[in-house]
Amino acid sequence: MPVFTILHRDKQTNARRGKLKTAHGTIETPFFMPAATKATGKFITTDDYNNLGKNTKVQAMICNAFILSCKPGIDVIKAAGGVHSFMNFKGVVFTDCGGFQMSRSMYEHKSDKGIHFRNPFNNQKIILTPQKIMEIELALGSDVAMMLDDMSGYGVSKEEARIAMNNTHAWGSLSLRIHQELRKKNKSKQLLFGIVQGNFYPDLRQESAKYISSLDFDGIAIGGVAIGEPMEKMYEAVDAALPYIPTEKPRYVMGVGSPLEILELIGRGIDCFDSVFPTQNARHGTMFTRTGKMYIMQTAYAFDFTPLEAGCECHTCQTYTKAYLHHLSKVEPGCFKRLTSIHNLCFMMNLIEDVKKAIKNDAFLEFKEEFKKEFCRKK
RNA sequence: CUUGCGGUGGUGCAGUGGCAGCAUCUCAGACUGUGGAUCUGAGGAUGAGAGUUCAAUUCUCUCCCGCAGGC
Numbered sequence: 477m478p479v480f481t482i483l484h485r486d487k488q489t490n491a492r493r494g495k496l497k498t499a500h501g502t503i504e505t506p507f508f509m510p511a512a513t514k515a516t517g518k519f520i521t522t523d524d525y526n527n528l529g530k531n532t533k534v535q536a537m538i539c540n541a542f543i544l545s546c547k548p549g550i551d552v553i554k555a556a557g558g559v560h561s562f563m564n565f566k567g568v569v570f571t572d573c574g575g576f577q578m579s580r581s582m583y584e585h586k587s588d589k590g591i592h593f594r595n596p597f598n599n600q601k602i603i604l605t606p607q608k609i610m611e612i613e614l615a616l617g618s619d620v621a622m623m624l625d626d627m628s629g630y631g632v633s634k635e636e637a638r639i640a641m642n643n644t645h646a647w648g649s650l651s652l653r654i655h656q657e658l659r660k661k662n663k664s665k666q667l668l669f670g671i672v673q674g675n676f677y678p679d680l681r682q683e684s685a686k687y688i689s690s691l692d693f694d695g696i697a698i699g700g701v702a703i704g705e706p707m708e709k710m711y712e713a714v715d716a717a718l719p720y721i722p723t724e725k726p727r728y729v730m731g732v733g734s735p736l737e738i739l740e741l742i743g744r745g746i747d748c749f750d751s752v753f754p755t756q757n758a759r760h761g762t763m764f765t766r767t768g769k770m771y772i773m774q775t776a777y778a779f780d781f782t783p784l785e786a787g788c789e790c791h792t793c794q795t796y797t798k799a800y801l802h803h804l805s806k807v808e809p810g811c812f813k814r815l816t817s818i819h820n821l822c823f824m825m826n827l828i829e830d831v832k833k834a835i836k837n838d839a840f841l842e843f844k845e846e847f848k849k850e851f852c853r854k855k
Numbered sequence: 856c857u858u859g860c861g862g863u864g865g866u867g868c869a870g871u872g873g874c875a876g877c878a879u880c881u882c883a884g885a886c887u888g889u890g891g892a893u894c895u896g897a898g899g900a901u902g903a904g905a906g907u908u909c910a911a912u913u914c915u916c917u918c919c920c921g922c923a924g925g926c
Contacts, residue, residue, distance in 0.1 A: 511889055518891060538888070576888045622888075671888090702887040710887095730888040737887080752889040760886065760893070775881070809892055 479667060479694050480505075480726045487838040490745035491831075496568075496695075496726050498619035499665040500560060503568050505726060505747035506831060508738065508824050509536040510755060513543055513572075515553075515563045517755060519813040520821075522565045528822040529789040532829075535567045538750045541613045541621070542574025542604060546595045550615040558617030570750070571618035573609045575625040575671070575699070576731070586626060588643055606651040614658050614666060622697065622730075623651040625671040630704040637675035644673040645687050652691050667694035669728060675700060676709050678716035685717035695726035695748070702731040702751070711740065718744060735764060735827055735851065739844045742831055754824050758816035761805060764823045768851050772816065777802040790822035791815075 482494040494505040510517060510525070517525065517537075525534035539559055544550070556562035559569055575591070585592050590605035606624045613621035626643035628636055648670050655668045670693035674680030689696060698717055701710045714729060721727055728748035729741050738749050754764065761773040765785040772784070783793035784801070792801070792815040804812040827847075834843035 513889055518889065540888080570888090572888050574888095625888095627888085697888085699888065704887090728888095733887045751887045753887040756886055756889065756893095759889095759891075762886080771883090813891080 480724070482724070484836055486835045486840045488841045489743040491742050491835050491840045492745060493832055493835045494747060498568050498667060500566065500568050500619050503535050504832060506742050506828060507536055507748060508828050509538050509570060509750040510534055510821055511750060511752050512537040513540040515539055515544060515559060517817065519759065519810055520817045522563050524814065524818055527791060528818055528825060529791060531789065532822050532825045534821065534825065536570065537565065537567070538570040538572055539618065540574060541571040541609060541616055542577060544616060545612045547597050550612055554615050560617065569618045570620040571613045571616055571622065573622045573624045574604055575627050588646065606647045607654055610651055610654045610658055614662060614664055618666065620667045620669055621655065622669050623648050623671055625673060625699050627673060627700045628675050632675060634677050637677055637680055641673045641680055641684050644671060644684070648688055649691055652693065669693055669695040669697050671697045671699040672717050673700050676705060676713050678712060681713050681716035682720060685720035689721050695728055696721045697728040697730050699730045701729065702733050707737065714741065714744060736848060739847060743840065743844060754820040755817045758820040759813040761816070763816060764820050766850050768853060772798060772801050773805045784819055788819070790819050792819040
């Protein structure tokens with residue numbers, strides 16, 4: 477049985493419904509995974525991920541291999557029996573390689589060999605190479621590993637973008653070879669996804685998509701987007717790459733995102749997403765509802781004794797009122813952040829569920845337009 | 856009744872004879888392969904009255920209010 481099966485293609489758009497087979501079960505696509513960078517969400521636990529609402533749980537999450545290798549260290553996670561049992565999560569786990577951190581000031585410099593980091597916890601010097609990151613990801617026991625990529629920042633020159641892309645390509649073919657050996661040696665079922673780079677230069681995106689797609693990855697990710705560029709730039713970059721990525725492979729846009737962006741990308745044929753956007757917004761008091769964003773820290777909610785969203789089945793809406801959440805934001809921010817994160821994640825999960833139904837009924841376009849109309853309606 | 860100290864945005868505090876600052880707060884936004892009380896804008900005050908002075912939030916006087924002590 478193939479790793480990825482497309483169950484249904486929407487008649488009006490490129491949206492599709494499918495299933496991805498992994499070592500920890502088969503997951504329906506499209507799906508959204510919240511971040512569990514350090515083998516946990518921020519202010520939120522595996523238990524919460526498993527019980528966002530009565531019938532809603534997180535099916536997949538993404539951890540950061542590089543960060544976990546620094547703390548607690550792969551020996552701990554190996555001894556725990558892998559990252560799943562370490563955090564007691566039964567769903568699908570992706571591991572990110574750490575390439576993204578490079579653009580986030582944690583790194584010293586990069587060379588064609590790899591990325592030169594300092595361990596953020598003890599300041600020890602580390603060189604992250606494709607070899608090393610493949611070993612780490614396999615040791616963690618994730619279901620899907622991401623190759624080591626070189627991501628250039630928003631606004632860099634074409635020359636710089638090309639260097640990063642070329643590094644990515646070299647590391648990609650190396651990662652794949654190493655991973656295949658390791659997979660065989662360890663009898664592992666771990667999948668490996670490649671990553672397309674090329675910054676916001678459409679011709680580089682096209683070149684990168686062709687190259688990465690020519691390698692035998694289990695899925696193809698588009699990286700290096702949602703890093704501060706305007707939305708249209710992101711769509712431009714994705715659109716430049718997509719025609720060269722085989723439709724029969726799962727496609728993953730890394731780091732996205734907002735509800736509207738995810739809908740747009742699903743319509744273009746993207747299957748996987750991950751982002752801190754819903755939880756980061758939640759921690760900062762921006763709540764997602766079908767009728768738009770809501771700033772729960774506003775005084776207007778001090779006397780509002782109704783749930784965040786009428787009819788929402790999430791743990792937070794079933795248990796607490798807006799007034800109480802507003803109060804928590806002032807006196808107990810940690811509890812507040814947990815509860816708001818639960819709501820926003822549940823919102824995302826339900827949105828994706830509705831999307832899947834819409835695709836099944838060939839009504840994705842109508843669904844998207846209707847959602848957009850409601851969500852963007854200005855009060 | 857009396858003595859001393861004090862009254863500055865909603866709150867808590869600076870400061871100055873010449874554009875009144877800070878923190879918090881409120882309002883409007885932002886956040887995208889997790890920098891965990893975040894970031895960007897905006898709003899809002901010299902207790903009342905008189906005097907000295909070119910100019911008073913600042914110096915003087917009266918009143919009002921608060922705090923501490925004395926009778």
